[in-house]
Amino acid sequence: MSAISMILVVLVAFLAGMGGILDEFQFHQPLVACTLIGLVTGNLEAGIILGGSLQMIALGWANIGAAVAPDAALAAVASAIILVQGGQGVKGVGTAIAVAIPLAVAGLFLTMLARTLAVPIVHFMDAAAEEGNFRKIEFWQIVGIIMQGLRIALPAAALLVIPSSAVRGFLESMPAWLNDGMTIGGGMVVAVGYAMVINMMATREVWPFFAIGFVLAAVSDLTLIALGALGVSFGLIYLELKKNAGNGGGNGGSSNTGDPLGDILNDYE
Amino acid sequence: MAESRIKLSKKDRLAVAWRSTFLQGSWNYERMQNGGWCFSMIPAIKKLYKTKEDRAAALKRHLEFFNTHPYVASPILGVTLALEEDRANGTKVDDAAIQGVKVGMMGPLAGVGDPVFWFTLRPMLGALGASLAMGGNILGPIIFFVAWNLIRWAFMWYTQEFGYSAGSKITDDMSGGMLQYVTSLASIMGMFVLGGLIERWVTINFVPKVSTVKLQEGAYIEWDKLPKGAEGIKQALIDYNDKGLSLTSEKVTTLQDNLNSLIPGLAALLLTFLCMWLLKKKVSPIIIIVAIFIVGILGHVVGLL
Numbered sequence: 001m002s003a004i005s006m007i008l009v010v011l012v013a014f015l016a017g018m019g020g021i022l023d024e025f026q027f028h029q030p031l032v033a034c035t036l037i038g039l040v041t042g043n044l045e046a047g048i049i050l051g052g053s054l055q056m057i058a059l060g061w062a063n064i065g066a067a068v069a070p071d072a073a074l075a076a077v078a079s080a081i082i083l084v085q086g087g088q089g090v091k092g093v094g095t096a097i098a099v100a101i102p103l104a105v106a107g108l109f110l111t112m113l114a115r116t117l118a119v120p121i122v123h124f125m126d127a128a129a130e131e132g133n134f135r136k137i138e139f140w141q142i143v144g145i146i147m148q149g150l151r152i153a154l155p156a157a158a159l160l161v162i163p164s165s166a167v168r169g170f171l172e173s174m175p176a177w178l179n180d181g182m183t184i185g186g187g188m189v190v191a192v193g194y195a196m197v198i199n200m201m202a203t204r205e206v207w208p209f210f211a212i213g214f215v216l217a218a219v220s221d222l223t224l225i226a227l228g229a230l231g232v233s234f235g236l237i238y239l240e241l242k243k244n245a246g247n248g249g250g251n252g253g254s255s256n257t258g259d260p261l262g263d264i265l266n267d268y269e
Numbered sequence: 270m271a272e273s274r275i276k277l278s279k280k281d282r283l284a285v286a287w288r289s290t291f292l293q294g295s296w297n298y299e300r301m302q303n304g305g306w307c308f309s310m311i312p313a314i315k316k317l318y319k320t321k322e323d324r325a326a327a328l329k330r331h332l333e334f335f336n337t338h339p340y341v342a343s344p345i346l347g348v349t350l351a352l353e354e355d356r357a358n359g360t361k362v363d364d365a366a367i368q369g370v371k372v373g374m375m376g377p378l379a380g381v382g383d384p385v386f387w388f389t390l391r392p393m394l395g396a397l398g399a400s401l402a403m404g405g406n407i408l409g410p411i412i413f414f415v416a417w418n419l420i421r422w423a424f425m426w427y428t429q430e431f432g433y434s435a436g437s438k439i440t441d442d443m444s445g446g447m448l449q450y451v452t453s454l455a456s457i458m459g460m461f462v463l464g465g466l467i468e469r470w471v472t473i474n475f476v477p478k479v480s481t482v483k484l485q486e487g488a489y490i491e492w493d494k495l496p497k498g499a500e501g502i503k504q505a506l507i508d509y510n511d512k513g514l515s516l517t518s519e520k521v522t523t524l525q526d527n528l529n530s531l532i533p534g535l536a537a538l539l540l541t542f543l544c545m546w547l548l549k550k551k552v553s554p555i556i557i558i559v560a561i562f563i564v565g566i567l568g569h570v571v572g573l574l
Contacts, residue, residue, distance in 0.1 A: 023339055024290050026417050031398050035410040045405045052402025052409055056470050059395050062387035070555065090405075101562065105555050118297035122304045122332065125295075129328035132321045134311050137328065141308040144295030177570055184574050185565025187472035188540060192557050194467055195544030197388045197459070205453075206460040213464025218533040224397050224465075231461035235454045 001041060001084070001160070008040035010157050013077045017152030018145055020073035020111070028073035028152075030054035030100075037080035046090045050083055051076070053097055057186065058104075060193025069196075071107025073152050075100040078159055085164040086171045095171055098182030101189065107152075114151050118144050209234060274358050277313055277350055277433075284312035286429050289346055292339050301336035309342075313350055317357035327353070330364055337375035338382025343425040345374045347432020355436075381452050389459040390420065396466055471537035475524035477573060482520045489515040 001009075012033060019027035026032055031051045038047015054076055061069040079100035086092045121144050128136035198210070213231065216222060222230075288309040295304030307328060314327045337345065348370055356362040394413050402409030490508045495501035508514040528535050547557055568574035 018294075021296055022291060022293050024421065026414060029395065029413070031395065031402055031410045031413050035402070035407070044407070048402045048407060048410060049405050052399040052404075055395050055399035055402070059392045059399075059466070060388075062383070062391070070558070098562075101558060105558070108555070115296055115298055118295050118304070119299045121295050122297050122300060125304050125307065125332060126329070129307070129325060129332055132325035132328060134315060134324075134328075137304075137307060138311065141291065141295050141304055144304060145291060148294065178566060181566030181569035181574075182562060183565075184474075184569050185562035187474075188537075188565060189558050189561045191467065191471045191537065191541040192544050192548075192554050192561065194463055194471070195541050195548055196554060197392065198463055198541070199545050199548055201384055201388055201456045201459050201463075203456070206456050209457050210460040210464040213461035214468050214534065214538065215464075215532070217465035217468035224393075224400055227462060227465045228393055228397075228458075231458045232454075234461060235457035238457060239450060239453055 001164070005041050006160050009037055009081065009160060010153050012036045012040065013156035014149040014153040016073040016077050017149040020071065020152065021114070021148040022145070028076065030058055030072055030076035033073065033076035034080040034083075037077065037084065041084045043084050043089065046083055046093060047080055049090055050080060050093045050096055053093060053186075054079065054100055057097070057101075057190050058193065059190070060195075060197040062197075070104035071111055072104065074107030074110065074155060075104035077152055077156050078103045081156060081159045082167055082171075085159070085162075085167040087164065087168060088171070092171070094183040094186070095174065095179055097186045098179070101186070110151050110155075114148055117147060121147075209238075275317055275354070277316060277354055281312050281316050282350065282429065282433060283426075285309050285346060285350065286343065286426050288312065289339075289342060289425065289429075292342055300332070300334040302339075302342070303332050303335050306335045306342070306346075307331040309346060310349070310353075313353060317353055330367060333368060333371075335371060335375060337379040338386065340386055340421060340425055341378035341382035341428070342375075344428040344432035345371060345378065347429040347434075348374065348436060350429075350433050351436040384452060384459060385455040386421075389455045389462070391417070392459070392466065393462055396462070396470070467537050467541050468534035471534070471540060473536040473540060473574070475528065475536065475573060477524050478521055479524050479527055480520075480522045482522070484515055484518055484520055487514075489518045 012027075015025075015027040015036075016033045017028070019025055019029075019033075027036075031054075034047045034051030034054060035044070036047075038044045038050070041047075054072075058070075058072045058075070061072055079096040082099055083092050083096040086095070088095075121140050124140050125137050128140070202210070209231070212234065213227065216230065217227065288311070289305075292302055292305035292309060294308070296302060297304070310327075310331045314324060314331075318324045318327055335342075349367060352362050352367050352370060356367075394416055398409040398413030400409070401412070490505055492505075495504050509516065525536075532538075544557055548554065565574060
C-alpha cells in the first residue's frame with residue numbers, strides 16, 4: 001500500500017472515530033467507512049460489498065442514553081483494512097465480516113475508556129467557565145473530539161504497520177470449517193440488532209404491523225422501497241382511522257351533505 | 270429600552286446550530302453532553318453578555334448535566350436561546366427556569382428521537398443502501414450518506430428555529446398531538462419494516478435431508494431417453510418448464526424446505542424472538558453475538574447448518 005493510501009486510511013479512521021461519538025455525519029457506519037477505505041486503497045468494489053454486508057448486521061446498533069452499543073466504527077475500519085491487506089478482494093468479504101465482530105466488542109472497551117477520559121476534560125471546562133474563558137472551553141471540546149478520532153485512528157495505523165503477508169498468512173491459516181461456520185453465524189447474528197430495536201419499540205398496538213411486514217417480505221417482487229411505501233401507507237391509514245374513531249359518533253348521522261358515498265361510509269362508522 | 274434590546278441574529282443561531290453538530294464530542298460518564306452543550310451555546314453567550322461575571326455565570330449554567338438524543342437537542346437549544354435572550358434583556362428568568370426547561374424537554378424528546386432516527390430512519394436508509402451495496406453498487410453508500418445528512422441538517426436547523434420562535438411554549442405545543450402522531454407513525458413504520466428485514470436478511474439454512482423420495486416414472490426427465498444433440502436439450506427444457514418435470518429421479522426435501530412451507534423465514538423469526546427474550550433477561554448483546562457465532566460454527570461442523 002502506498003504512503004498516500006495509508007495516510008488516507010488513517011484519515012478515514014479518524015473521521016469514523018469522531019462519527020462514532022458524534023453520531024451526526026455517519027462516517028462510522030460500515031456502509032460509509034468501508035466504502036471510503038475501499039476507495040482510497042483501490043479496492044472500491046470489495047469495500048462497498050463489505051460495507052453493505054456489515055451494515056446489515058449493524059442496523060440496530062444504537063447508543064441509547066448512556067448505554068453503548070457494539071462499536072460499528074472499529075469493526076468497519078479494521079475489517080476493511082484486513083480485507084485490503086488480505087488481498088483476496090471480493091472473496092475475502094466473508095472472512096472480514098467474521099473478524100469484524102470480535103473487533104466490535106473490543107471497540108466497546110475503547111469507547112468506555114474514551115468516555116471516562118472525557119470526565120477530567122469537562123472539569124477543565126468548569127475551571128475555564130469560572131474565568132469566563134470561551135477559548136479554553138472550545139479548546140477542551142476540540143480535544144475531546146480529537147481523542148475520539150484517535151480511538152479508531154490509532155488501532156487503524158497499528159493494523160497498517162503489520163505486514164500484509166502476516167495478515168494473509170493468518171487468514172489462510174483459518175480452516176474452511178471455521179470460515180464457513182463464521183459466515184453462517186454472520187447470517188444469523190443480524191437478529192440480535194433487530195431484537196434490540198424491537199424490544200425498544202414494541203407495544204401491543206404495533207405488533208400487527210410487524211406481522212404484516214414479515215409476511216409481505218416473502219413476496220420477493222417487493223423491493224425495500226416498496227415495503228417502505230406500504231409501511232407508511234398502513235401507518236397513515238391506521239392513525240387516521242384511530243383519530244376518527246376517537247372523535248367519531250359525534251358527527252355520525254349528522255347532515256346530508258350531498259355526498260352519497262360519504263354518507264354511506266358514515267353509516268358504517 | 271425596546272431599541273437597545275439585544276437580539277440573536279440569524280448568523281448567531283446558525284453558529285449555534287453548526288456547533289451543536291459536535292454536541293457529543295466530550296461525552297462523559299459524569300455529566301454526559303454538558304461540554305458539547307456549553308460549546309454550542311458559546312456564540313449566543315458571547316453576544317448576549319458583556320461582563321466577565323455574567324459570562325462566567327452563563328457558562329457554568331450550561332455546564333450542568335445534559336443528555337438527550339443528539340438531534341432533538343436542537344429544539345431545546347432553540348428554546349434555551351429564547352430564554353437566555355429574554356434574560357439578557359432584563360426579564361426575570363432564573364437559573365432554575367432554564368435548567369428546568371432543559372431537563373423537562375430532554376427526556377420526552379429523546380423518547381421521540383430514538384425511535385424516529387435510530388430505530389426507523391437509520392435501519393431503513395441503511396437497509397436500502399446496504400442491499401444496493403451488497404451487489405457492489407456505489408449508489409448504496411452515496412444514497413445513505415446524502416439522504417441522511419440532508420434530513421438531519423434540515424431537522425436540526427428547522428426545529429432549532431421553531432424552538433427559538435416558540436420560546437418556552439414549545440413544550441406544551443410538542444407534547445400535544447403532533448409529537449404523538451410522529452412517534453406513533455415512526456414506530457408503526459419501524460415495526461413493519463423490521464418484520465420485513467427479519468424475513469429478508471436473517472439467514473438460517475438447515476441442511477439435513479428429511480426425506481428422499483423416489484419419483485414415479487413420468488414425473489422426472491428421463492435423460493437417457495432424450496433425442497441426441499440440440500433436439501434433446503430443447504425437449505428437456507420443454508419438459509422442465511412446461512410440464513414441470515423434475516430434473517432428477519429423486520425428490521430431496523431438506524428440513525429448511527419443510528420449515529419454509531409453513532412460513533418462509535420462520536426460523537429467522539424464532540431466532541429473533543429468542544434474542545429478544547434473552548435481552549429482556551438482561552443477557553448482554555455481546556454474549557448473544559458470540560454465542561450465535563459458536564452455534565454457527567458447531568452447527569456447521571455437525572452438518573446441521
